[in-house]
Amino acid sequence: MSDGRTTSPTFADVNRDVLRTLEPPGNLYFAWMCFVALLLAGFFAAWAGQVWWGMGMAGKRVPQMWAMYITTFVFWIGIGHAGTLISAILYLFRARWRTSIYRGAEAMTIFAVMTAGLFPLIHAGRMWFAYFLLPYPNQRSLWPNFRSPLVWDVFAISTYLSISTVFFIVGLVPDIAALRDASTGWRRRIFAMLALGWEGSDTQWRHYRRAYGLLASLATPLVLSVHSVVSWDFAMALVPGWHSTLFAPFFVDGAIFSGFAMVLVLMLPMRHFFKLHAYIQEKHLDAMGKLILVTGLVLTYFYVCEIFTSLYSGEHIEKASLFWKVTATYAWALWTMYFCNCIAPLVLFWKRARTSPVVLYIVSILVLIGMWFERFNIIVPSLGHDFYPYTWGIYYPSPTDTMIVIGSFSFFFLLFLGFIKLMPSLSIVEVKETIPPPVRDRAHGH
């Protein structure tokens, strides 16, 4: 056995190490859970207050009817992009470094889209009428307007959530079978039910592999379409600062950028606390750092394009809107965004920064802040300063909507923290695929 082989984990090591992550958690985990649950209670209290006293509680005044809710909605949808990008697009490109992070990233996607899905409900006010969004047979033959981007959005996001969930569950089945075989008692019975009787026979793998490839091929255009459709919610309107064909690629790139930042924010602590250094190695951090850098540079290019198009457009209103954004009430938000999204990721040009968990963590947090502000800058200043002075208006956050935005993070983290203790957050099967399989006869082997 060569030296290289001794450092690489064996198949049994993978099972053992992944099962280890499911052991009963320590006090730190419960303390963090309590904190998150407390914030979540605040979230529900604020929501209940808004339902009881009305939307005015959320600081909604004409023209600022979208404000923080839609900002945060778009932010979470964007976060949800990295998971399926990693699990579908990088799968088709056979990027092997994805294997150790994709399960966590997929879970992140589903939880982020679920969190995002709360916002149209919260924002609709009377969320018990949310089913009005769906096309359903009703007595007056009222149908949604299929020419409205908001209806496309309903379809895009529900499809994205369904397909991501299906993709996630399909990937989990063989891993749950491994959990079933390693556990006893009531856990075994639950895992046996969830594993659907998976045995890893040649017939099962044969159809599984084909289905997985097909799902990845279907999910690939879906990933790119979802945020394009979200961007058309804006770009189809005539509001200065929104009405641009640039929006679809601009949104998709920003989504991937923020999604990868969130992957790092979740994976780096996981790697540290679960001691997964053998699986999430420096080269994985390096690859993710590079992706953040590239998408950050592309985003910078889009920002320049955006400014250039409005200056070159010859449209007074466009120009006025731009100057107002850069210099007036919300200028601080714009400059925060430029710093976080354009300047901060530049540090990742250095390899030492890309492989340092601390630097990566700080950059990722800055990117998340920057990307939240990007959506804020698209929505609030554009609506605040459009065609006629009498429609102008400044938005101030209220305690209710601030609490709901903060609480949405607790909703997301509660789901994710629960997930990492209940399900394998590393794919047992896919990590094994990156390890050379055990061979007895090395001379005649592969």
Place this chain on the structure above:
Amino acid sequence: MATETVLGVFAHVDTTVRALGELRARGYHDLTVYTPLPLHEIEDVLERDRPVSRVRLFTLIGGLTGIVSAFLLTIWSSMVWGLVTGGKYMQPAGGRISGSSLPPFFIIAFELMVLFGGLATVIGMMVLGRLPRLRQSASYDPRFSNDRFGVAVHCAPERAATVHELLRSAGAEEVKSR
């Protein structure tokens, strides 16, 4: 005819592949191979004379159903409920549909194609892979989800001894009849 199942448990890929090669050379085609992960070495031996998985047929049918149902829904509902936006609307004119509002419906068609296609793929995988399976098959061993490979040979009882010998000589760590 009663058959017997002989199970060989292997610790290595090369020995598993060797056993499969020899079994097939001697005419044993009723095999079940258990692996903790899909391995192309093993697939290369097994898939040689098998057709491509029919899951793709499910995907195709699902995707087409999605496209068709999306166009039916959007066109029919905008004819029933004539919401005129931007001067564009659907109306039945002389037995055919006129109106310039089709392009946005492609977005709905795309989304439903992916949704139905994806769901049909999973249904296809479950139907063809015989999932969910309520009872574990007799030849399954929990080690097969960890680090062992299993070759189960379904053969006539009188040939079981030969199969035992064959599996053992190929390098199985354990051979048993189930």
